[in-house]
Amino acid sequence: MKETIVLxxxxxxxxxxxxxxxxxxxxxxHPHFSITILVPTMPLDTSTTTSSYISHISKTHLPITFFSLPSIPPHQETQDHAMILEYMRLNASYVVDALQTMRLSSSVLALITSSVYIYDGLDNLHIPTYYYFTSCASTLAILLHLPTLHNQTTKSFKDLNDTLLHVPGIPPIKASYMPQPLLDRDGPAYHYFFNYASCMSKSKGVIVNTFDILEPQAINAIASGSCISNGATPPIYSIGPLITDAKDQSGNSTSEALAWLDAQPSRSVLFLCFGSKGTFSEAQHEKIAHGLERSNQRFLWVVKSPKGSTSDQPQLEILLPEGFLERTKGRGLVVKCWAPQNAILRHDSVGGFVTHCGWNSLLEAVSYGVPIVSWPLYAEQHLNAVVLVEEMKLAIPIDTSTSMVFCKEGEEEGLVSAEEVEKKVRQLMEFEEGKVLRQRSLETRAMAMAAWTSGGSSFTAFSTLVASWKQG
Structure with missing residues (x-):
């Protein structure tokens, strides 16, 4: 029987x-293994992004099989946190059914999942379960410590505002900067993550996309058991940085953006990109544009339709200040909706990155030695930004104190000024502070590469992980 790892x-x-x-x-x-990926299908999900990606990977001739799980009929018309979490719970039985089917023709060595629901019946199959944590070790430390924080107050974190929370392994963090699903203690997402520590303690281990030298304090705190007050801490395997393969990226803007970068001097271009869900108001777009223009720096800016827009494609002539595109022509390029971020960040012309601080984006910047201006927007990004600036010392922060610290969906509290944008852009690209940050970024890139050399921390952790599958 072939040996299979199920993801x-x-x-x-x-x-x-x-x-x-x-x-x-x-x-x-380990090319002798085969990989099977269980594909969840969300109700009401009309996006073709995932299906197109799966089609692309299927054509690579790698021994990766995609197994579509049955669809669950929708119970409501929106895909909010409550619905997604309920769907994940109901989906757990299908995962067990799929594993039972696979065992008829394969030796399933392990199940690796990014969900932390308990799979009833999995113990009877004797398949070890590992959790894959897609964010940083610092966020993992907070989730593991959440039951302790919960018992220290009766208020929601969103109501504690600037109160500093102390979590082993990370710098003190404002309560309002906690990961977005944790802000309301009465919400379904909060209760899901509240059980995180107990679920993980029942696993064979937690795989984290980071590396030891990048987050030593958080990794040590988790591994030592400091984050969990009651219960055992499972083994932690830090195997990063694991980033998206640039060859898997495609799109109409690929040739335009990269061709433009080819004509720019080395390390001269500031890249601005805010993730798949990062959107701004029309007013904020205008202030970003004014800040970029005043900075006199070269830039490549990915612009999406503003909040509240019903159009998928932004109308740049209306959204941006009058004459902006003409005045910045030659030293700036604005790309609509999407650009191949990985390929851009590793391009020699890119010398800085303004980012929403999604963990995958940060790891790509770290892997290519690109210094950062941090502009967190949602999810766990405010926490990522704090760690990035205060502990890793790889970024200059945008002052978002008048922007979105905690707001309801669709609301916006204040704007980041054009002056603030100009100031931080010039600090990164022109002043001594940016030069120091660039050197630090290059040093961290070397550490990231060293983590995956023979004997490096990530290589060793990965080897130990694979050995544990053989042990069951």
Whole structure:
């Protein structure tokens, strides 16, 4: 029987990409394994992004098989946190059914999942379960410590505002900067993550996309058991940086953006990109544009339709200040909706990155030695930004104190000024502070590469992980 590793991403494109990259890493070092990826299908999901990506990976001739799980009829008309979490719970039985089917023709060595629901019946199959954590070790430390924080107050974190929370392994963090699903203690997402520590303690281990030298304090705190007050801490395997393969990126803007970069001087271009869900108001777009123009720096800016827009394509002539595109022609390029971020960040012309601080984006910047201006927007990005600036010392922060610290969906509290944008752009690209940051970024890139050399921390952790599958 062939030896198979089964990967189960929760709904969400970035989870699918992360698990595929993990599968490719496993095959790179152990080509005799086969990989099966369980594909969840969300109700009401009309996006073709995931299906197109799966089609592309299927054509690579890697021993990766995609197994579509049955669809669950929708119970409501929106895909909010409550619905997604309920779907994940109901989906758990299908995962067990799929594993039972696979065992008829394969030796399933392990299940690796980014969901933390308990799979009833899995123990009877004697398949060890590992959790794959797609964010940083610092966020993992917070989730493991959440029951302790919960018992220290009766208020929601969103109501504690600037109160500093102390979590082993990370810098003190404002309560309002906690990961977005944790802000409301009465919400379904909060209760899901509240059980995170107990679920993980029942696993064979937690795989984290980071590396030891990048987050030593958080990794040590988790491994030592400091984050969990009651219960055992499972083994932690830090195997990063694991980033998206640039060859898997495609799009109409690929040739335009990269061709433009080819004509720019080395390390001269500032790249601005805010993730798949990062959107701004029309007013904020205008202030970013004014800040970029005043900075006199070269830039490549990915612009999406503003908040509230019903159009998929932004109308740049209306959205941006009058004459902006003409005045910045030659030293700036604005790309609509999407650009091949990985390929751009590794381009020699790119000298800085303004980012929403999604973990995958940060790892790509770290892997290519690109210094950062941090502009967190949602999810766990405010936490990522704090760690990035205060502990890793790889970024200059945008002052978002008048922007979105906590706001309801669709609301916006204040704007980041054009002056603030100009100031931080020039600090990164022109002043001594940016030069120091660039040197630090290059040093961290070397550390990231060293982590995956023979004897490096990530290489060793990965080897130990694979050895544990053989032990059951």
């Amino acid at each position: 189960h991403p929760v709904p969400g494109f970035h989870h699918m990409v992360s698990l595929v990259e993990l599968g490719k890493l496993i095959l790179q070092h």
